[in-house]
Amino acid sequence: MRHGKKFNHLGRTASHRKAMLSNMAASLILHKRISTTLAKAKELRKYVEPLVTRAKEDTTHNRRIAFSYLQDKEAIKALFGEVVEKVSNRPGGYTRIIKTGYRIGDNAEMCIIELVDFNELMLKDAQPEKKKTRRSRRSAGAADATTETKAPEAKAEAPEAKASDDNAADGNADSDKETKSE
Template identity: 45%
Template structure:
């Protein structure tokens, strides 16, 4: 006979065991607590807490996952609306197991499994609020850092543009000065050539007058 992967078999077959646990989970969510044997309570606890985790998500896919186990739509509605809201501040430990006196007759260990409906302690709530505030502050600091980085990038780009403009202006000014110097040199050369031409003309005129005399 095949053996179950974890713990003793609670029914005649795996299918019977799944149906039995589903019925126990339905009764637990409907009444808030049930009395059963200790092995059954230990096997029911992870299933019930998993279903509560699906209920806290609240989406359609989670509701369909729960409906595969619990067929009672009224119980599913209570699970998603009332029980999930009660467990909103908890991150686990939605149920508790309390051992009671053994059953008369066969001395089987008995237990009560119930939903933990007490509100989260003030200390835990304060810790969660502090963690939420720290997360918000960290996100805000990250946004400010990103904004400062973007501003620095923009400022650096503007400084580079100004520097390039200054360098371009200086280059244009140097080219203008060089052109002015070239024009000045050409003017000086032209003046010198004109003076030389006038001097040559005077010498030629004097030579012609001397030959005429």
Template identity: 45%
Template sequence: MRHARSGKKLGRDSAHRKALYSNLAGALIEHGRIKTTVTKAKAVKPIAEQMITLGRRGDLHARRQATAFLRSRDVVHKLFAEVAPRFTDRPGGYSRIIRIGPRPGDAAEMVYLELVDEEYVATQREERTPAPVVVEEVVEPDEEVIVDEPAAEAAPADDEAEADPAEPAAEAEGDEPAADDAPKA
């Protein structure tokens, strides 16, 4: 039974799997980015991040632990001298997986496993409960009632009385201007 067993076997026995993890983690530290399958990347990512954490510690015991796993003094030197100092302020999350599509031949999903390059900026964590949003009520203005007073306008002169009823009639008919309103040259 495999109760409480985590991790993928990757079709290899334990020694072969351990060698694969060591080689992939070493290649990631040495080159900064490797191209591999999704399953292998997900399996080696926590191991590579653990090696970077050892590099951040920087003591002799951490160097010996990294050498025991990576089995290459050159890679361990690069880990402690170049890679780990880049991540001194970052509390984990040193790498990322970027999908690049299927591999020609067997259509295995391929990814780039790469170290994060940009500088980490420590920020304050936001509160989980946001401030209540105040909703303003939109008050629509009442429609203005236009009252026509034709009796008051008709009183001054008969000519203006005849011209005034033509203007509201032209406005009611549509947007076309009346012939009387056109400017004369």
């Protein structure tokens, strides 16, 4: 029985899973965004976010622990350099998972996992937008009411307009009504 074993093994041995998550974490830190399956992204989030939290305090001990997870000097430099600069005031939630649909070959659910503070498109949306002006339907209704009260002759011409509707099969009847009411 597997009571209490809650994390996803991803169909791999422990060493393969550790190597895969290490490589994916290094790629995420270096490239700021990677495309993968949803299950791998959820496990990667659990793997990367504690490392980013640890990187907020730049000590030799924290660098060595991060290196034991990532095994990539360039990723360590990026993590303790540019990544920490942007996330220093964030209390957690450093990654975002965006679902992108299903893979064609095996129908696996695909997604993009990215570092939150590095997506310029999402950061632009966070800025307040201009207020949109409201359009009132009242002005359009008022314009219709004035034309009805203004032209009592149009009611007398209504039977002629009906006859022209019957004769016009191509949809030009509306333009005939407009010219007669003016």
